[in-house]
Amino acid sequence: MTAVSSESAPSTTAPADRRISRRIAAIAESATLAVDAKAKALKAAGKPVIVFGAGEPDFPTPDFIVEAAIAAARVPAMHRYTPAGGLPALKEAIVAKTARDSGLSVTAANVLVTNGGKQAIYEAFATMLDPGDEVLVPAPYWTTYPEAIRLAGGVPVPVVADEQSGYLVSVGQLEAARTPRTKVLLFCSPSNPTGAVYPAEQVEEIGRWALDAGLWVLTDEIYEHLTYGGAVAPSMPVLVPELADRCVVVNGVAKTYAMTGWRVGWLIGPADVVKAATNLQSHATSNVANVSQAAAIAALSGDLAAVATMREAFDRRRKTIVAMLREIPGIACPEPQGAFYVYPSVKGLLGRPIAGRTAHSSAELAELILEEAEVAVVPGEAFGTPGYVRMSYALGDDDLAEGVGRLQRLLGSAE
Template sequence: MGGMTRPRISARISAISESATLAVDAKAKAMKAAGRPVIGFGAGEPDFPTPDYIVEAAVEACRTPRFHKYTPAGGLPELKQAIADKTRRDSGYEVDASQVLVTNGGKQAVYEAFATLLDPGDEVLVVAPYWTTYPEAIKLAGGVQVDVVTDETTGYLASVEQLEAARTERTKALLFVSPSNPTGAVYSPEQVEAIGRWAAEHGLWVVTDEIYEHLVYGDAIFTSIATAVPELGDRVVVLNGVAKTYAMTGWRVGWLIGPKDVVKAATNLQSHATSNVSNVAQWAALTAVSGDLSAVARMREAFDRRRQTIVRMLNEIPGVVCPEPLGAFYAYPSVKQILGKEIRGKRPQSSAELAELILEEAEVALVPGEAFGTPGYFRLSYALGDDDLVEGVSRLAKLLAEAH
């Protein structure tokens, strides 16, 4: 009976926390279903349907017997070639189809990149605030995350000096994300180059998440660190997917691009974990990446309009400071000045407590900074309809105006 005292769940899996962004989204949807007029700023998901021509390709794929069977674990050969072509077109980075692995969404690409690169004890430099999935993937691989914390005073950008101060002889990789989720920060071409050169000089790997490459605004320019710094050579792994560019979050198609040995190893892992990504979704993704970028251009216009509205409205709230995001579709305001003040008989001491109060009292769902490694902030996705956005931030402003 000795087994009775053993924990039911492994320590490795018990240590994983639920995705905070998905949890907030689920709670908001549950309240909505119960009849409460909740407005959700939680999930990072375009509010547009997937373009028709992409859906048509999927319908066609359903009728094609070839796609009813297993295909190569690493992806349909045609899709891998199309991703290599798209990468050359969009970021000037020359890769071969054999350097591409098609994954079940961007998250699987993140997980497989770290599982393939890290041994227990290897350190990864991660700029905070960071997306909630990165720490879990690094931890599962036995890696050690070293935070490089940024704040609103620099627009959430990390400097080479900060990165160098965090580097040790155990540092194996830098995780580089621009445009950033959750902050919307975009590094200038000069900053990308300086950081890439620094990584190359110290023999570090760079894992770069480029999923928001097409969502930049104003004068901001997306720069791929792989192209900007050729001397990084074959120590770059690029993560990307169709979710944000083509409003395809639910289709679950991402990819990992890297040197052949890394891609081969990650493909071996995937061959045991999930085999091939759904062929119907892969065929839809093929149509997406080989088509033009007009769908994302239309979405970008709407996002840009909402971005300007949300930043203006947030900065009008006393105690809220929101730098202008230049990419993705998130605003990341500081609410540090509001914490500890009284609102409707409560004194929230943390952004997590304040978020809970806002959900209950104003029926607005947002994700607290705790989820992204920097307490005292909120992430608001502005990928929701214009009317909802204005109504949601107005409710927020009205409630926070009561703080005293």
């Protein structure tokens, strides 16, 4: 065997044992899915855990949508590859739905169909950002936002609002956080995790500020139909039409139609951005599953009767959970106007004995609650604001009352 000379030996400057890239190793696990998985594992082991974790409607997908999927599964053309950017019929349905629901006029060239809203968000940031570009992210924020920004090489810049402002950031806060490297504002109303809904005048004010600052806006409208008490969630590019050429709208069927598992989302934006994001998707996943796309066509083309039924139930549960949480000393719970989450402050419970234990952070408190009351909540650390917990009220009325009742019994004894 011929020996390898030192001159021809491979370089050893890079660690040979680095199994995971720095880029991927830096990604945090989805806290909401982690809590949901842990709670489900406990339930499978026979524990009577009540889960306020994942944001998932407890309703089944409406029958007419399921029937459309069954019919599509029998069509041989649906067994093949289709255009990476989405079925033309679904793009047209998204165009019509967008005009109907928000008043935004777009064409099929402005639409990319994605594997859920998460892929839409990631691909939008991957398309818009270069390394070092900053994105203003109002906090509390959904756990995926900063990770998608970092994966794209960007830098998330949290802009924090608390319960005193109803979790709404102001133009003054945004301007104070803006730097020469700021490229994008992320906007979400109704909000996950807080359920906050920006009034139209504030949406317009923020949109005009972004326009004047020369920023792009990514606006997440996934909860657009889930508002209560007269609140509405207008689309920013409708209120500020001049912004449309620098705005990407993300949406999907998951929340409105109880279709989280079908994995159909979309992004709407300028044609050049959509074309570039479509190129990315053509290499990442190709087309979204055709049967799911057929189901989405049925959902978007049908009426909103099922949505109204779900919204009525969510509204009832919203009132119940807020009232019950406000009875617990040490908890401050604003009333959300949208989505299906409450985001109470639990700062008044930290550092106080609870069931012989003391939690010094909301993460520790969430662990204590799970172990002592068998109730799963997501700590505020996951959303960029320690001292809070997120609770989804997208679960049955009886489970909701029982779960919050357990919290009342456990936390009411804190001294």
